[in-house]
Amino acid sequence: MDLQNITLISFGYFEESFLRKTIEAVKNEFLFPVIIKEGHIDLSEFYDPVRRQYNGNKLLKEVDSLYASDTYKTIGLFNVDLFIPILTYIFGQAFLNGRTGIASHYRFSNERYGLTSDDKFIIDRFKKEIIHELGHTFGLIHCHISTCVMRSGTYVEDIDQKSEHLCFSCRNGISSVLPGTV
Amino acid sequence: MAKKISILIVDDEESVRDSLYNWFIEDGYRVECAENANKALSMLESDNFDIILADIKMPGMDGLEMLRRIKLLKSESIIIVMTAFATVDTAVQALKDGAFDYVTKPFDPDDLSHLIRNASKQISLAEENENLKKKVVSLENVEDLVGKSEPMKLVLKDIESVAQSSSSVVITGESGTGKELVAKAIHSNSPRRFFPLVSVHCGALTESLLESELFGHEKGAFTGAMYNRKGRFEMADNGTIFLDEIATISTKMQIDLLRVLETRKFIRVGGNKEISSDFRVICATNRDLKSMVEKGSFREDLYYRLNVVNIFVPPLRERIEDIPLLVEYFIKKYCTSMNRPLISIDSSALKRLEDFNFPGNVRELENMIERAIVIGNGRKISLKDLPLEKSVVSNSIESLNDLEKTHILQILNKYNWNISRSAKALQVDRVTLYNKIAKYSLKPKA
Numbered sequence: 001m002d003l004q005n006i007t008l009i010s011f012g013y014f015e016e017s018f019l020r021k022t023i024e025a026v027k028n029e030f031l032f033p034v035i036i037k038e039g040h041i042d043l044s045e046f047y048d049p050v051r052r053q054y055n056g057n058k059l060l061k062e063v064d065s066l067y068a069s070d071t072y073k074t075i076g077l078f079n080v081d082l083f084i085p086i087l088t089y090i091f092g093q094a095f096l097n098g099r100t101g102i103a104s105h106y107r108f109s110n111e112r113y114g115l116t117s118d119d120k121f122i123i124d125r126f127k128k129e130i131i132h133e134l135g136h137t138f139g140l141i142h143c144h145i146s147t148c149v150m151r152s153g154t155y156v157e158d159i160d161q162k163s164e165h166l167c168f169s170c171r172n173g174i175s176s177v178l179p180g181t182v
Numbered sequence: 183m184a185k186k187i188s189i190l191i192v193d194d195e196e197s198v199r200d201s202l203y204n205w206f207i208e209d210g211y212r213v214e215c216a217e218n219a220n221k222a223l224s225m226l227e228s229d230n231f232d233i234i235l236a237d238i239k240m241p242g243m244d245g246l247e248m249l250r251r252i253k254l255l256k257s258e259s260i261i262i263v264m265t266a267f268a269t270v271d272t273a274v275q276a277l278k279d280g281a282f283d284y285v286t287k288p289f290d291p292d293d294l295s296h297l298i299r300n301a302s303k304q305i306s307l308a309e310e311n312e313n314l315k316k317k318v319v320s321l322e323n324v325e326d327l328v329g330k331s332e333p334m335k336l337v338l339k340d341i342e343s344v345a346q347s348s349s350s351v352v353i354t355g356e357s358g359t360g361k362e363l364v365a366k367a368i369h370s371n372s373p374r375r376f377f378p379l380v381s382v383h384c385g386a387l388t389e390s391l392l393e394s395e396l397f398g399h400e401k402g403a404f405t406g407a408m409y410n411r412k413g414r415f416e417m418a419d420n421g422t423i424f425l426d427e428i429a430t431i432s433t434k435m436q437i438d439l440l441r442v443l444e445t446r447k448f449i450r451v452g453g454n455k456e457i458s459s460d461f462r463v464i465c466a467t468n469r470d471l472k473s474m475v476e477k478g479s480f481r482e483d484l485y486y487r488l489n490v491v492n493i494f495v496p497p498l499r500e501r502i503e504d505i506p507l508l509v510e511y512f513i514k515k516y517c518t519s520m521n522r523p524l525i526s527i528d529s530s531a532l533k534r535l536e537d538f539n540f541p542g543n544v545r546e547l548e549n550m551i552e553r554a555i556v557i558g559n560g561r562k563i564s565l566k567d568l569p570l571e572k573s574v575v576s577n578s579i580e581s582l583n584d585l586e587k588t589h590i591l592q593i594l595n596k597y598n599w600n601i602s603r604s605a606k607a608l609q610v611d612r613v614t615l616y617n618k619i620a621k622y623s624l625k626p627k628a
Contacts, residue, residue: 057200057201084201084204084205085195085197085198085201086287087289087290087291087294088291089291090291094208095204141209142209154290154292154295155292
């Protein structure tokens with residue numbers, strides 16, 4: 001049990017280079033050691049045949065109950081189309097000020113929006129989404145600064161416009177819980 | 183710091199409540215949930231919410247019924263209804279019943295953000311509007327009633343304490359002390375401020391004209407009554423009526439006025455239909471109503487009906503310390519309206535003003551400053567610009583037009599009716615001077 005780690009749990013296949021870059025980005029932003037683990041969940045239990053999507057609320061609770069108890073913060077990484085009952089889709093979600101979040105890169109590919117394929121975009125968007133959900137687990141709410149990673153993004157264009165970093169104010173808001181700070 | 187918007191989510195499905203709760207919490211809103219309409223209504227009794235997001239289809243009381251009951255509570259919450267089964271009828275019904283918007287579940291994340299952003303904008307606009315209204319009212323008071331002396335502080339305190347009520351007020355004070363400004367200040371600080379303040383100068387009208395003016399008339403009521411006309415009492419509905427020079431009204435008008443004040447009902451001249459109007463009465467007079475009652479020239483019952491609150495506006499000679507403030511205020515007022523650079527007054531001139539008796543009170547001071555700005559050559563107002571010694575403001579000259587006419591004639595005579603030189607001295611162009619000569623029918627001495 002290591003309550004000083006941020007753990008990324010991959011549910012499904014993710015390229016090693018992507019995972020390496022993500023670890024680096026998360027470590028830079030939150031200063032905690034970051035580890036990767038593989039997770040196994042029977043996704044069919046979370047599939048809604050009417051909407052042909054996966055229930056994000058249920059998945060979040062499942063990841064929280066099975067994988068989050070022995071680490072400081074946990075983010076489940078998926079490659080499925082997530083929804084919550086009230087919304088047509090989500091990129092990810094997290095327990096505000098909790099210990100768990102989930103994120104999916106299903107909707108991050110350019111081809112989905114009629115653009116030329118470019119893996120760099122998927123990786124960049126997914127990294128930002130992971131950091132964004134982690135921010136919520138640290139208690140951060142959506143930020144109005146256009147470049148802050150905590151800015152709300154409902155389209156991929158919104159995500160492309162923001163950076164993968166916390167703004168000064170958001171960083172300041174969580175500085176007391178980050179390692180190496182008083 | 184901006185107020186945190188509060189949202190109440192009303193839906194019988196737990197998953198929907200949780201999803202919306204998490205979504206809004208992440209956006210920084212204050213969020214509460216209710217699983218049915220009854221719980222939501224009881225929450226609204228003890229708490230206020232800026233936005234209520236309610237499902238239409240719920241067991242027991244549905245969303246539309248809840249919407250109607252919330253509106254009956256006079257709640258200012260913005261209500262957005264949502265349903266999984268959208269029909270045009272329910273949408274139209276919801277909007278007719280006062281819903282802000284209508285959405286179909288599930289919504290696009292961006293639609294939800296837009297919806298809440300629009301509702302938030304509506305809330306902040308309403309707040310801004312309210313603040314601006316307050317600001318406009320307070321500005322009116324600050325600018326119009328100038329003075330920091332003890333007697334003026336007392337007047338302001340009286341205005342503040344009487345403004346919120348609907349009691350009748352009698353404002354007494356010498357001519358020119360600013361009784362009408364006090365009436366305006368009472369009205370603009372009262373809950374009636376967004377309705378009209380209707381002024382009637384009772385002394386300027388004959389009895390029959392005053393009757394028609396106050397009560398209105400029907401077409402054909404008298405010669406020249408070609409149309410139906412609303413009276414001032416009718417115009418002042420929900421607002422205030424200001425009756426200036428109340429001591430001048432006839433005995434018959436006193437009886438009529440008393441009846442209207444007792445019932446708030448009246449009949450137009452020549453009409454037969456009773457009209458109701460909800461107005462507040464403020465009267466002003468420079469005479470002693472009490473002694474008029476003792477002498478029998480003013481009805482006692484009307485006096486007590488009107489004189490619920492009495493505000494005495496002190497003459498200017500009793501608040502000399504306000505003169506510098508008033509001078510500064512009038513200089514600013516007239517320089518701005520005449521589009522001239524701001525000027526000042528030299529200390530000896532100000533000292534003489536402070537020593538002056540001012541029988542015409544603030545109005546006289548205002549006229550003096552206006553005149554000094556109009557005719558003064560220098561940037562500073564000096565003693566020679568003030569009609570304190572020469573008594574330019576004599577009884578025969580009351581209006582600014584009279585003053586202008588006299589001054590232009592003096593200058594024309596001084597320069598032997600040489601138009602160019604006279605125009606130069608008056609600092610106007612020749613065409614303006616010709617127009618003034620024509621306007622006042624000025625002619626050279628024979």
